[in-house]
Ligand SMILES: [Ca+2]
Ligand SMILES: [Ca+2]
Ligand SMILES: [Mg+2]
Ligand SMILES: [Mg+2]
């Protein structure tokens with residue numbers, strides 16, 4: 001990067017001059033005072049204050065007759081259009097240039113720019129109206145299919161035609177750093193005659209990338225065309241779709257996952273925009289069979305984003321890496337997912353969340369869940385300090401990371417982390 | 431009823447002195463000015479104005495340090511506790527008594543009491559955070575099971591142990607009176623080799639009763655015990671869970687219904703409280719097998735609420751009745767549904783919606799969907815004026831009604847109505 005910036009950004013920072021992600025923070029002094037921000041290197045730029053100070057003065061923003069960064073979430077900003085999002089990113093970048101108002105006016109700088117320390121609390125970036133989880137990585141669908149139905153029937157007949165998805169639970173989407181209690185619920189081990197009420201014995205992670213919907217909502221009944229679908233994508237976060245495999249296995253026929261999923265879903269706090277990711281766009285293989293016309297794109301692409309999952313075992317000094325995958329391992333991409341979601345006329349609102357589904361690559365170390373890595377618990381996963389796992393144990397921490405790199409430019413997501421606490425005592429239940 | 435009221439309420443009104451349901455309205459003069467209300471006979475009582483005028487002056491309400499009826503939804507009121515809801519109902523009833531302030535002060539009356547005319551617009555009563563649909567009527571589960579798997583495997587092994595449910599789509603829950611476009615989507619007729627992109631050919635209704643959640647939310651990870659679960663139920667509405675059977679059949683394996691359901695879900699506008707319904711409570715048969723301890727209640731009950739579905743065929747002078755069912759035909763009741771929903775620690779917020787699932791009674795005229803009435807389209811349903819149907823046709827209207835009656839007391843839900851408009855032209859899709 002040749003651009004001269006007055007802020008120090010280390011070359012390996014996820015939050016480069018090129019990134020400019022959006023999130024919501026407060027400080028320990030006033031936890032409730034949450035406000036929108038971006039992050040650059042080891043600094044936060046307070047967008048509520050920046051807007052108040054008149055720093056967001058691009059052409060489109062000057063024409064707005066309301067402020068968009070004064071609430072506790074990014075929803076008002078997300079409801080605008082892609083050109084608005086692009087303008088704010090460019091405006092912030094220009095404020096980082098040497099000699100900008102934010103560089104030279106130190107009083108202004110002290111109001112708007114805040115060092116990123118342990119006094120900063122990050123919040124959910126948006127009020128999530130609805131959350132949907134897709135199932136769009138071929139390897140993941142194949143692996144799960146082989147486990148449950150054998151090799152010959154691994155991929156269901158509908159999977160190659162539909163970006164399969166299900167409605168998830170928005171109320172329990174939580175921000176990175178939130179602890180998750182091991183859930184209790186019903187399970188029926190294959191050998192048992194009756195189901196039992198039991199704490200989850202097969203607690204798993206699912207490595208996903210989730211898109212925040214943006215833009216003006218489509219009306220009830222109105223579909224979104226696939227070639228304009230990306231205009232409705234505000235940006236991406238990492239997601240850990242925590243899964244209680246034993247509960248899920250017993251409940252999911254015929255209406256799909258429910259308590260196996262709704263006890264918590266963690267996302268990373270900074271939303272990375274499509275503009276930051278554009279240079280990492282990659283073509284995907286042509287789909288075979290050819291998708292139905294409403295899902296057929298001019299160009300079928302995803303983004304080359306490295307995805308990693310670490311398990312920090314209870315008592316160990318350091319985390320171990322379990323998964324190395326990539327967002328390019330998608331069969332159905334976000335444009336197709338979003339278009340399919342709306343094809344019956346479903347309203348997609350700014351702030352809605354659409355998750356990719358578990359992203360597994362073709363090689364074993366690229367599998368995006370412990371279900372796959374331990375092949376349904378039949379193979380131990382070796383960790384450091386002589387430990388091993390098949391599923392997540394109490395007080396283990398799962399940490400997901402994501403970053404793209406090309407031509408010396410790095411755009412990262414930071415972390416999506418969460419620790420598993422023991423189940424609550426049984427007397428809390430009956 | 432011996433109580434003397436100054437408001438004229440006809441004996442057959444759904445909105446009796448005993449009822450006092452909660453909803454949200456505006457007028458055609460100022461559509462956007464939506465505000466909470468109750469309905470009594472052919473009048474609306476504006477609760478925003480009543481609160482401003484100091485009429486809601488019960489003991490608990492006097493202690494609140496914030497107003498709860500000044501927003502555009504009932505959420506603030508729903509977030510309070512059952513004693514608060516009870517107090518407001520009693521306060522409103524006392525305002526209806528002859529000689530009350532609202533009777534004698536005509537200026538006050540003209541501000542607070544509004545005739546229910548065609549100038550009144552009813553809105554969704556709450557901002558719905560999450561919507562869940564259960565599947566808890568035995569006859570419905572059995573009928574669908576017989577159709578898809580035959581008599582011997584009709585009831586899935588998990589159904590008698592779990593109040594099966596799935597997450598639905600909150601963004602497209604709409605209030606009675608909203609037209610629904612026939613959705614397009616993917617379907618694969620049994621004889622076809624490949625799926626097609628097609629307008630829904632098997633558009634159906636599902637007769638349901640939906641509960642609005644109320645009370646302070648449980649924390650992430652914290653379950654709700656079954657014997658206190660009703661404290662988290664604010665009240666009930668009628669629901670038509672519109673269903674695109676052909677789309678649903680092709681998409682639902684393995685993750686459940688998606689586009690087959692998310693194109694629209696209609697609810698009646700007035701929320702009827704548990705207090706209004708208490709005298710209609712009935713015991714249900716003991717469950718066999720016995721539920722697991724967390725689902726076992728001191729007393730297993732539902733409510734005796736008559737439910738009716740009418741189809742007003744395009745061009746006909748009058749609607750025909752298709753379904754006569756009852757809310758007592760529940761195997762799993764609302765307390766068990768809500769408890770099961772929270773058992774893994776899922777947060778239930780005030781304003782969330784939990785639907786019963788299609789309520790079918792044991793007799794044929796009690797079946798709660800056309801899928802069952804026409805037995806998957808194999809039998810014609812006769813209508814007046816020589817018409818017949820297997821599924822819903824364009825410009826047909828579906829009207830649901832619900833009411834309870836006992837000892838001369840009537841508590842009704844009003845209507846949940848919706849008309850099906852033709853599918854949009856294909857050039858809207860690609
Ligand atoms: Ca998932
Ligand atoms: Ca239903
Ligand atoms: Mg989850
Ligand atoms: Mg529906």
Ligand code: NI
Nearest residue numbers: 181421650651
């Ligand atoms: Ni806790």
